[in-house]
Amino acid sequence: MRAQPLVAVAFAAALTLVGCSSGAPTASQSPSAATSAPAGGAGGDVGVFTWWADGSEKVGLEALEKLFKEKYPNDTFVNLAVAGGAGSNAKAKLAADLQNGNPPDSFQGHAGAELQDYIRADQIEPVNDVIDALGGASVFPKNLLDLLTVQGNIYSVPSNIHRANVVWANPDVLKKAGASAEPADIDAWLADMQKLKDAGVATPLSVGGTWTQLQLFETVLIADLGVDGYTQLFTAQGDWGSGGVKKAVAHYAKLLSYANTASDGDDWPGATDAVINGKAAYNVMGDWAVAQFTLKNKKDGVDYTYFPVPGTKGVFDFLADSFTLPKGAKNPGGAKDWLSLIGSPEGQKAFNLAKGSIPARTDVPSDDFPAYQKTAMASFKSDKIAPSIAHGAAVSQAWNSDMSTAISKFYRSKDQATLVTDLVAAAKKNAV
Amino acid sequence: MRRLRTWGPGLLLVSPSIILVGIFVYGLIGLNVQTSLAETRDRITNRITNPGGVANYLNLLGDDRYQHALWNLLVLTVVFMVGTMLFGLLWAVLLERGVTGEGAFRSIYLFPMAISFVAAGVAWRWLLSPAQGPDQAIGLNQLFLKLGMPWLQSSWWSSDSSFNMAAMAIPAIWQLSGYIMALFLAGFRGISDDQREAARVDGASEWQLYRYVLFPQVSPVALSALIILGHMSMKMFDLIYSIAGANSYTAEVPATFMWIQLFPQSNPTGAAANATVILAIVAIVVIPYLIYTNHTEKDGRA
Incomplete structure (x- = not known):
């Protein structure tokens, strides 16, 4: 031997x-x-x-x-x-x-x-x-x-490595409402969602349970703060009460107004399925979602498209x-x-x-x-890399848990001021 | 010497269980209390995470999140106990009157108890889904839509109301009403038919028969049932965990918060303090009951 x-x-x-x-x-x-x-x-x-x-x-x-x-x-x-x-x-x-x-x-x-x-x-x-x-x-x-x-x-x-800041979209639904293939920033994205809603799509954006909401929120933070501002949030100098974070919270609240009502216990596949069967136009999910499309025999570029969350082009929100x-x-x-x-x-x-x-x-x-x-491999080589909150790259489990609680609370109350207060408190308690 | 001979063998017989209970129940409770009083520091930042001593408990009880969890527990416990007692008693009275196929009904009502909370929770998560409207609704909301009663749709336990946990009591009521029914049924069956006959001869109506003859005699059963339900509700973890998921603020009770403290927050000290508080709450309910039954048993013997 x-x-x-x-x-x-x-x-x-x-x-x-x-x-x-x-x-x-x-x-x-x-x-x-x-x-x-x-x-x-x-x-x-x-x-x-x-x-x-x-x-x-x-x-x-x-x-x-x-x-x-x-x-x-x-x-x-x-x-x-x-x-x-x-x-x-x-x-x-x-x-x-x-x-x-x-x-x-x-x-x-x-x-x-x-x-x-x-x-x-x-x-x-x-x-x-x-x-x-x-x-x-x-x-x-x-x-x-x-x-x-x-x-x-x-x-x-x-x-x-997985990428978290990916929007999965249903091109047929987008075409019907005349929405653009890839919005440039969050505001343009919100405008597209309004178009979709006017065209009869009840819930343009599909979300799942708490961690999928936290993941959506983190991508909005990256879009509004940029990679450097976002990464700085996790250092001792991070300011979670800043105008940038408040703007992101406001954007996030608007995004949720176009989303379905999910329960805390719902996992991600249901939310991705909503895009596959045309009930929703968009779902923000990590790139493991590609397996879900393959499983349902959907063709890349024909039945589904994908792009970085608007405003995060050139950023690779990673988890590993x-x-x-x-x-x-x-x-x-x-x-x-x-x-x-x-x-x-x-x-x-x-x-x-x-x-x-x-x-x-x-x-x-x-x-x-x-x-x-x-x-994804090409992007990983050339893009700026940002750490994911929801998947433990940016924050400790304790911090992640506190933020999940804040997001879970917000999903019910939609109270932006409380979310910011909770995020500040979580950072104060857990930042290294 | 003679006295030793009287109680010695008995003591010898029960001593293994006394020792085991001493170590694994009371010893571990002591260890838990000791853990809850510890002072801890963060190894990386050197910040004090638990100040130690009674302050650990004051911090926990003063925490908004913990108070929210305690409130949720109160709502859950009250709705669960009232609901289960009502349904249990109702079914017991109906069955006690001698319906055809009583055995079948009894089994049907008892079946839910044979299902584990976790398995039932998975089904109830779907039934109590908060999604509403023709495109989204599933579970009960969809049922209401199809029956043409859209106004009955609800966000259930996810709703933005302080009493949202009342919805979480629905699965628990469904699961345990049959058990309470069995307890009451046994109580009613223990009352001899002579008493009913006598009451009827005296001209009592059916309502008076129950109110003045039968119910007073099943009241010890009702007390036991309340204690059983009360402590089950206070310790309830699995049902909530499987319906609401691991990190739900909305449906948080002290028991699920303890899990979050222990695992995601890696804060065993806080979790131990929380566990001690849960124990104290249960003790407040159970100890008077034990004293009471002890007394009545002694009276019975005398």
């Missing part, structure tokens, strides 16, 4: 790649670092915790598992996926495991500020050496790495999944093998092709990806 020649060659090649890309390979601080592992992996069980238990995510994870077995035959992959609740069940289970000192060897988490909760609790370790070995800033976008860095350390390896190294992991060497695979071009390609997302690395060729992903 040990040291099969083919694997040894593959590993040597990987090592060379590591040596080339990072200039000086990071001297491993711990003896179990990826760079000092024996050929074929560190050995032992590698328990990987995810909430990828279903659909395209499961297929993606299986693709990774297969590749992991090929590249690290010494390691045994143990799938610790927990199903249900868009990750909320999994997060509760994970919190209990971490609290009880029984961490998995690596677990999935939204890249960015959401990991702060684990950093705060001293539950995960920096993986700077793995990121450096993978090529660091030369293969991952610089501002993505900046957003992943907390107090000088990077705590996770991103596996895939990533993998961590928990403190006290039983097999840190194996975990680093896993992280190295996640960050490698082969791993990123195999996983993202299956899941329908795009690689976090910019050096993966886009030739084999479908049409939507090609455009």
Whole structure:
């Protein structure tokens, strides 16, 4: 089993790649670092915790598992996926495991500020050496790495990227009402919605439960504040009571007046289906929605169109999944093998092709990806990158929860002043 | 020595459960209270997140969000208890009078209780959808539209009213009325027919028969039923979680807020304080009841 020649060659090649890309390979601080592992992996069980238990995510994870077995035959992959609740069940289970000192060897988490909760609790370790070995800033976008860095350390390896600021539209409905194919800004968009309403579309915009509303709100914030103003909101200097935020809140309130009545419990597919079956003209949803259109046999450009949320052209509102190294992991060497695979071009390609997302690395060729992903990969390379609130890139879970509460409250009361007050209070409580 | 021999073996028999209950109920309650009094700091910003001691409780009780949750709980509990008692009693009286196919009706009324709150919640989320109008309405609102009664449409628990939680009580009433019916039915069946006959001979009308002869005798059943419903309502989590979702402010009660404190907000100290308050509220209801039943049992023995 040990040291099969083919694997040894593959590993040597990987090592060379590591040596080339990072200039000086990071001297491993711990003896179990990826760079000092024996050929074929560190050995032992590698328990990987995810909430990828279903659909395209499961297929993606299986693709990774297969590749992991090929590249690290010494390691045994143990799938610790927990199903249900868009990750909320999994997060509760994970919190209990971490609290009880029984961490998995690596677990999935939204890249960015959401990991702060684990950093705060001293539950995960920096993986700077793995990121450096993978090529660091030369293969991952610089501002993505900046957003992943907390107090000088990077705590996770991103596996895939999704875009949150996408409007999915039904071109037939738009044509009937004479609405433009792609409005230039929020005001133009609102004017189009009025046209649609006049033409008999009762709810031009479809929304789902609270997190989809928070995602819509964040894209409006980006449109009204610009990337820099928006990103600054999450720093100590951020001013949530500013005129820009108030303007965005007013825009958001107007958008909701054209939207359907959703219940807090509604998930996103229902809202996207409303566009598919022509009940609504627009839905703002992350680019995982493309799977929903494909599932219903709809053709890109014919049955549905997509464009960045008006006013956010040239901005990539990103969210990413990533993998961590928990403190006290039983097999840190194996975990680093896993992280190295996640960050490698082969791993990123195999996983993202299956899941329908795009690689976090910019050096993966886009030739084999479908049409939507090609455009997203091009945008990711050239656009300014903004972190998503609703998906944990910009704010911690606690902040996200407080903002969701404010948005849930607003959806019922439509009281703009209270929303601004709540947002200011949430920032004051949670900003780092 | 002789006294030890009388109660010694009994004590030995129950001691495992005393020890287990001591550790896993009272020990953990103590640990929970201890956690709730802790002082905590944010590891990154070094800001104090919980000042420690009684201030933790004052902060929680002074929080608008918590007061909103407590109000929701009050509305839910009152509507749920009144509704369930009314329907339970009504069905019990109807069945008690000896309808044909009583067994079938009894099962039909009891069936909802066999369904878990979570499974029922998924169906009720759809039934109580807030969407209105011919294009959007689903669930009950759609039913009302099709019956030509559009004015009955409602946003249910999502409505912008302080009493929105009354709608959340509907599924709970549906689920537990059958159980209360069974309790009352057992109470009525325990009253011998002689008493009814005697009342009728004395010229009592059916209403007087129930009012002065039967109801007073099922009042202990009613009290037990109220206590059971009251503590169920105060601890209710699963139904609300599955109908309103994980982060709903509108339908928030202390139990769902505790989940939010513990997991999304990673604030175990605040969650522990909240849990202690819930325990205290339930205790206010249950302890007088226990004292009361203790007394009546003693009286019964004497």
